[in-house]
Amino acid sequence: MARGPKEPQLDRDLADLPQNLRWREWLRRIEVVLFASATPVSRDDLAKVVGQGASVDLLIADLAADLADRPYDVARVADAWTLRTRPAYAPAIRAAADVGSQALDLSDFDTAVLAAIACHQPISRDGLRDIFGKEISRDLIGRLSERDLITTGPREPRRGAPYTFVTTAIFLAAFGMESLRDLPDAEQLTDAGLSELLPKS
Amino acid sequence: MTKRPVVPSDPAVFIPQLPRWIMTATAETLEAAAFRSGAALAHLHLVTGNSTVPQALWRARLALSAAESCVRIMGRREGVVALRDAVHLIRPGDSPGPAGEILRQWFRAVSRSVQAAPLARVLEGLSVEKIAACFDGAVGNPVDRAVSVLESMLVEMPRAETAALILTDAALAKALGWDPLVPLLSLGLKPRDLRLRGDDLHLASHRAVTTASGQAVTLAADLTRLATRLRAVVPQLRAKGAGKAVDLFLSHDALAPGALTGLMSDRAARRLCDRLVDLDVVRELTGRDSFRQYGV
Numbered sequence: 001m002a003r004g005p006k007e008p009q010l011d012r013d014l015a016d017l018p019q020n021l022r023w024r025e026w027l028r029r030i031e032v033v034l035f036a037s038a039t040p041v042s043r044d045d046l047a048k049v050v051g052q053g054a055s056v057d058l059l060i061a062d063l064a065a066d067l068a069d070r071p072y073d074v075a076r077v078a079d080a081w082t083l084r085t086r087p088a089y090a091p092a093i094r095a096a097a098d099v100g101s102q103a104l105d106l107s108d109f110d111t112a113v114l115a116a117i118a119c120h121q122p123i124s125r126d127g128l129r130d131i132f133g134k135e136i137s138r139d140l141i142g143r144l145s146e147r148d149l150i151t152t153g154p155r156e157p158r159r160g161a162p163y164t165f166v167t168t169a170i171f172l173a174a175f176g177m178e179s180l181r182d183l184p185d186a187e188q189l190t191d192a193g194l195s196e197l198l199p200k201s
Numbered sequence: 202m203t204k205r206p207v208v209p210s211d212p213a214v215f216i217p218q219l220p221r222w223i224m225t226a227t228a229e230t231l232e233a234a235a236f237r238s239g240a241a242l243a244h245l246h247l248v249t250g251n252s253t254v255p256q257a258l259w260r261a262r263l264a265l266s267a268a269e270s271c272v273r274i275m276g277r278r279e280g281v282v283a284l285r286d287a288v289h290l291i292r293p294g295d296s297p298g299p300a301g302e303i304l305r306q307w308f309r310a311v312s313r314s315v316q317a318a319p320l321a322r323v324l325e326g327l328s329v330e331k332i333a334a335c336f337d338g339a340v341g342n343p344v345d346r347a348v349s350v351l352e353s354m355l356v357e358m359p360r361a362e363t364a365a366l367i368l369t370d371a372a373l374a375k376a377l378g379w380d381p382l383v384p385l386l387s388l389g390l391k392p393r394d395l396r397l398r399g400d401d402l403h404l405a406s407h408r409a410v411t412t413a414s415g416q417a418v419t420l421a422a423d424l425t426r427l428a429t430r431l432r433a434v435v436p437q438l439r440a441k442g443a444g445k446a447v448d449l450f451l452s453h454d455a456l457a458p459g460a461l462t463g464l465m466s467d468r469a470a471r472r473l474c475d476r477l478v479d480l481d482v483v484r485e486l487t488g489r490d491s492f493r494q495y496g497v
Contacts, residue, residue: 006425043358057357078360079326108210122279122287122298153298154287157492168299179360 013051023059025068026050030059031083037149040080040173077173084176104147104174114144118171118183122153122164141165149174204423205282210330216254216422219244219415226408234407238344241414242377248421249379255428257452259421260381264307265372265454266416267384271307271363272300282487285455289494291437303363307384308454310367312431315380322370324364347405356397362395374411389413395437427473427497431482440473441465442472450477455486455496 014022029049032042060081064074075084085093106114115122116131128136134164144150144165153166172178184192206497208218223240226233248254265281272279279287279300287301288308297305306323313319317333324332335353350372354365366387374382389409428451435447442464447455449464461470474495477483487493 008489074362079358097457121277122283122300152282152296154291154301157286157290157296157489159491161292164298181274183276 012049022051023062026054026059027063030063032054033164034074034081034083037082039170040082041079042080046081047117054138075176076178078169078179080169082173104149106143106147110143114149114167114168114171117144117150117165118167118180121187124156124162124164126162127164142152159164206223216248216251216418216425217244218422219418223411226411226413231404231407234404234411235342235344237362238407238410238414239342241411242343245383245414245417246377246379248418251385251421251425253422254425255451258428258450258454259417259424260311260383261308261372261452261454262420262424263384263388263417264311265304267366267387268300268304270390270392271303271366272389274362274395275299280376283493284291285486286492289455289457289460290492306363306367310371310388311381311384313381315371315374315382320368324363324367327364327368332368332371335372339372339376343373344407344410345403347373348403351386351406352398352402365419366390383417385410385413385417388416424497427482431477431497434477434482436439437480438473438476440469440476442469443473445458446470446473450483450495455494457494459489 014025015146026049030046031099033046034051043056046085047054047058050056060074060076067073071089072083072085074081082100113128113136114130116128120127120131125136126140148168148170150165150171151168153164155161155163167180172180172182177183205436219241223237223244226237247258252273265284268284269281272284284300284304287297288304291297291301296302307321308321313323317329317336320332321327321329337349339349341349345371350489351365351369354361354368358365367382369386370384371382373385374380386406386409389412390405394402394405394409395452431447431450438444438447440446442461445464446461449461453460458467458470458474460471464470465473474483474485474493477495478485483497486496
């Protein structure tokens with residue numbers, strides 16, 4: 001595809017700025033990239049806008065300190081970062097902004113299937129049918145895939161070699177988890193009356 | 202019908218186990234733990250240089266265990282069977298999934314040279330310079346050097362435990378002059394150990410090296426015995442390419458018969474696998490009727 005006049009190359013190293021201003025500019029770039037992106041931005045991508053060898057981790061730490069008294073915060077998701085509003089402001093956001101249309105927009109049953117995939121992954125549609133006692137439609141799986149909450153994993157080693165499904169980094173971000181270790185453990189699930197979600201051992 | 206091969210009583214086949222005093226620990230100081238881990242590593246050093254040990258197969262099996270513990274650390278529940286399925290039964294264009302990817306990374310890590318450039322291709326997200334700096338920057342005894350790599354990685358990239366552990370075992374191997382690396386700290390460290398820092402992490406690591414060395418020596422002894430038997434049956438195998446197929450078994454954790462089709466027809470590959478199972482030199486690993494996998 002032909003593009004218009006080429007954008008001037010981003011000056012990453014900012015060699016002509018004094019050190020403190022250079023750092024300031026890098027911080028702003030990281031913040032603006034995170035601000036502009038709806039999904040978490042990986043370390044590699046962030047490293048593209050700052051000088052060679054500049055530590056993304058140190059910049060993120062400084063950014064987090066800068067944001068200490070702001071109503072949003074920089075959050076780590078797997079090996080990537082995103083800006084996230086602080087939970088205390090949730091009521092204000094809900095009262096005024098129309099976030100309903102941006103939310104995941106999943107039915108309760110979709111969410112239950114997503115939870116089962118998270119706890120049992122990798123799991124195929126047959127595995128899900130065994131848990132829920134009914135066929136899980138391709139449409140439902142499609143809705144979860146469309147939102148990038150799940151993706152295909154390895155095939156199951158049996159007739160027809162059906163695909164399994166696993167959760168993604170977006171899934172972790174959407175539910176405020178850093179890794180699958182943050183999923184509730186067996187005891188928490190049992191206490192919540194959700195023991196049917198427990199992996200069969 | 203089953204002819205058992207005569208087991209040669211070659212003394213070189215015998216791999217001595219670690220002395221018991223190394224493996225028995227009570228509440229101990231860092232110095233005592235370091236003494237034991239040093240003794241265990243010196244013993245293991247002889248195994249890494251022993252040509253009767255099927256080195257590639259040994260490292261691949263250790264890599265499988267290392268991958269299993271990395272998967273557990275990530276909060277996933279795939280066991281050895283699921284990990285093998287994901288990697289060995291993969292079809293072109295399919296994804297091995299997040300857990301299979303970890304096993305694949307480990308298999309690559311133990312089959313490449315312990316140099317910054319080849320490891321950078323295994324450890325996505327880490328530059329050659331970064332890996333070289335990890336190898337050169339650390340000081341002290343080999344275990345301490347590996348632990349300082351682990352500690353800095355855990356602080357810098359707290360959610361990239363697999364990369365951290367591969368690099369840690371690579372730093373250990375580098376300091377000991379082993380090539381390719383042998384997974385040890387990644388086998389011996391428990392998930393909760395990764396939250397320790399400073400002297401506590403050092404103590405846990407010395408212990409981990411000692412326990413893992415014990416396991417690695419036992420595994421080396423078992424595999425050497427099995428490999429000697431497998432090599433001994435090669436003259437009895439008439440299939441074309443059988444010798445090369447045996448070499449593959451001696452360097453891979455597990456093989457689906459399909460992996461042998463470069464050497465022989467699909468049917469011949471299945472028959473050879475069945476024959477090796479009949480001779481009791483190779484096992485079927487899955488217990489399934491289809492999608493089978495074989496290994497020493």
